[in-house]
Amino acid sequence: MMPSGPIELSRNQAFINGVWCGADDGASFAVLNPATGEQLAALLTLEQGKPLAESRVEIAYAASFLEWYGEEGKRVYGDVIPPHRADNRIVVSKQPVGVCAGITPWNFPSAMVTRKAAPALGAGCTMVLKPAEQTPLSALAIAALGEAAGLPPGVLSIVTTDAAGAPAIGAELTSNPTVRKLGFTGSTVVGKLLMAQCAANVQKVTLELGGNAPFIVMDDADLDAAIAGALVCKYRNTGQTCISANRIMVQDGVFDAFVERFTAGAKALTVGLGTETASMLGPLIDDQGLDKVEAHVADAIAKGATLHTGGARHALGQTFYQPTVLTGIAPEMAICNEETIGPVAGIMHFNNEEEVLRMANDTPYGLVAYFYSRDVGRIWRLSEGLEYGMIGINTGMISTEVAPFGGIKESGIGRYGSHQGIDEYLEAKYMCMGGIDA
Numbered sequence: 001m002m003p004s005g006p007i008e009l010s011r012n013q014a015f016i017n018g019v020w021c022g023a024d025d026g027a028s029f030a031v032l033n034p035a036t037g038e039q040l041a042a043l044l045t046l047e048q049g050k051p052l053a054e055s056r057v058e059i060a061y062a063a064s065f066l067e068w069y070g071e072e073g074k075r076v077y078g079d080v081i082p083p084h085r086a087d088n089r090i091v092v093s094k095q096p097v098g099v100c101a102g103i104t105p106w107n108f109p110s111a112m113v114t115r116k117a118a119p120a121l122g123a124g125c126t127m128v129l130k131p132a133e134q135t136p137l138s139a140l141a142i143a144a145l146g147e148a149a150g151l152p153p154g155v156l157s158i159v160t161t162d163a164a165g166a167p168a169i170g171a172e173l174t175s176n177p178t179v180r181k182l183g184f185t186g187s188t189v190v191g192k193l194l195m196a197q198c199a200a201n202v203q204k205v206t207l208e209l210g211g212n213a214p215f216i217v218m219d220d221a222d223l224d225a226a227i228a229g230a231l232v233c234k235y236r237n238t239g240q241t242c243i244s245a246n247r248i249m250v251q252d253g254v255f256d257a258f259v260e261r262f263t264a265g266a267k268a269l270t271v272g273l274g275t276e277t278a279s280m281l282g283p284l285i286d287d288q289g290l291d292k293v294e295a296h297v298a299d300a301i302a303k304g305a306t307l308h309t310g311g312a313r314h315a316l317g318q319t320f321y322q323p324t325v326l327t328g329i330a331p332e333m334a335i336c337n338e339e340t341i342g343p344v345a346g347i348m349h350f351n352n353e354e355e356v357l358r359m360a361n362d363t364p365y366g367l368v369a370y371f372y373s374r375d376v377g378r379i380w381r382l383s384e385g386l387e388y389g390m391i392g393i394n395t396g397m398i399s400t401e402v403a404p405f406g407g408i409k410e411s412g413i414g415r416y417g418s419h420q421g422i423d424e425y426l427e428a429k430y431m432c433m434g435g436i437d438a
């Protein structure tokens with residue numbers, strides 16, 4: 001039953017087995033607003049920095065997983081299989097895997113939580129979730145809403161810690177035999193470590209790891225649409241998503257026009273506090289994020305890239321960085337091999353389809369690729385040739401709860417979203433009944 005009074009969403013304690021509790025030794029850690037450096041108690045925009053309009057979109061996206069999997073739980077169908085012998089009957093039922101763990105990153109503080117918890121709970125599992133140290137408050141607010149909605153104690157627990165405490169919690173969540181599954185979203189390096197830890201108990205994993213997304217613009221593309229799509233795909237959330245365009249590849253025939261107009265678009269973006277309505281880009285999440293962006297830009301320029309705009313910290317200070325555009329990007333540059341996770345567009349050119357497929361697939365990652373083309377044959381050839389779990393065709397926005405989100409190669413295992421997402425939290429149980437016509 002929902003309480004009659006207001007629900008307290010600003011929580012600064014963990015939520016374990018239905019109880020709000022502090023650390024045994026009384027320890028706590030600060031959550032900083034990246035825009036101002038303050039400590040604070042407010043939520044998504046304040047703890048993550050993204051513009052309020054983007055936070056509203058994220059909250060709706062986060063809620064969509066709860067709605068979808070609340071419904072999908074009703075459709076956990078099994079199978080009745082024609083038997084191999086006349087006196088047998090074969091039935092397959094689906095059962096929840098049991099206690100699940102979740103570990104989430106900071107770039108979508110709400111959506112990453114519900115994207116894990118909603119299919120788990122919809123399947124009938126319980127979940128212990130550790131949010132990122134930079135953004136635990138949104139996860140705690142979701143737990144508070146769950147509590148208010150009548151979620152029984154222990155169905156969704158949130159364990160918070162600073163960065164130093166993460167390995168110990170990760171070790172417990174991957175070694176305690178009660179925990180049957182880990183769902184992780186974060187860096188490939190930590191994902192590999194956790195997967196290795198899970199091997200000891202053959203614990204199931206769903207991993208959503210780093211990407212290195214190519215964004216390809218063919219000569220026959222609708223250039224206006226491609227530029228608009230590239231700007232959103234690159235600069236949304238200040239470039240801090242695992243599906244942000246990381247390598248923009250433009251065919252020779254439209255290269256100059258694309259660079260000129262894309263650069264004009266980047267220059268027109270307003271950088272500011274997430275709480276100000278005019279802001280289109282907020283700050284980077286923290287100093288490490290800023291250091292990586294600066295290192296990528298310096299490395300690219302040292303190796304011959306050309307700067308068209310940006311290339312420096314923003315006058316607002318803190319971790320604000322200017323929307324940046326670089327051309328002359330080459331395979332030996334860090335920006336070509338690692339996610340920048342920031343507002344830096346690295347643009348390369350290519351001559352033909354074969355060449356761009358080779359360039360796009362030349363990475364151990366395989367999360368998402370985007371391309372713009374109006375030619376139907378080319379659309380099929382590129383879609384089939386790109387080694388990625390998700391393909392955006394004439395769109396830079398692919399995230400929705402109704403479709404299976406996930407990567408191949410070193411970008412992960414398993415899927416979030418769609419009916420496939422709930423299967424990640426279910427086990428098939430095959431029952432073979434003999435002696436039917438005895």
Ligand code: ADP
Pocket residue numbers: 103104105106130131132133163166167168169170171185186187188190191193194
């Ligand atoms: P990012 O680069 O996005 O911060 P990380 O992989 O470092 O990605 O962090 C994603 C999540 O993984 C965060 O919740 C972080 O606290 C957690 N994490 C980092 N290292 C470990 C670890 N050794 N064990 C368990 N969780 C970890």
